Amino acid sequence: MDKLTKRALQAQVEAANVNRENSNKVKQEEGVLSVARIKAQSRDAEADSEAYSIIAAAKAVTERTRIEAEAKAHATRLATEAEAAAVRIMARANADVEDEYAQEMGRWCQEISRVAAFGNKTVFVPTEAMGVAGPTLAGLVAGIGADLRK
Numbered sequence: 001m002d003k004l005t006k007r008a009l010q011a012q013v014e015a016a017n018v019n020r021e022n023s024n025k026v027k028q029e030e031g032v033l034s035v036a037r038i039k040a041q042s043r044d045a046e047a048d049s050e051a052y053s054i055i056a057a058a059k060a061v062t063e064r065t066r067i068e069a070e071a072k073a074h075a076t077r078l079a080t081e082a083e084a085a086a087v088r089i090m091a092r093a094n095a096d097v098e099d100e101y102a103q104e105m106g107r108w109c110q111e112i113s114r115v116a117a118f119g120n121k122t123v124f125v126p127t128e129a130m131g132v133a134g135p136t137l138a139g140l141v142a143g144i145g146a147d148l149r150k
Helices: 002-094 100-118 133-147
Strands: none
Touching: none
16 A cells, blocks of 8 residues: 555656646746747837838938928029019110110120020021011911920
8 A cells, every 4th residue: 555655646746747847838938928029029119110210211301302492493483583683674774775876786686696595597587578467477376386286
């Protein structure tokens, strides 16, 4: 009977040891799972942070581009206004000239500028000499412009 009791006690001890080992393994697995969960959360936080940084950088680039475009538009507007003012001043100055020869020279300078603006291969047709009336010419030009758009 002592042998049976001893064997029963040994079986209980072995069962307790197996139970404790199983409990330890479960706790280890839970610890590993907890560490993996924390690492995953950390990676998620890093990814969120990186995504936020990328979005913030993109917004900054967009804002910079918008500001540059507005600055260029403002500079262009100011330059155009200054050029228009200069043209108005020149027109007033030219209109105030009373000398006939100076007026004729001004017209020739304007003609030279016009030819230079369109190129030296452009042919200018004097429509007044052909007897074409103003409204007829305007209709002709509008028709040609409509044909060119097609």
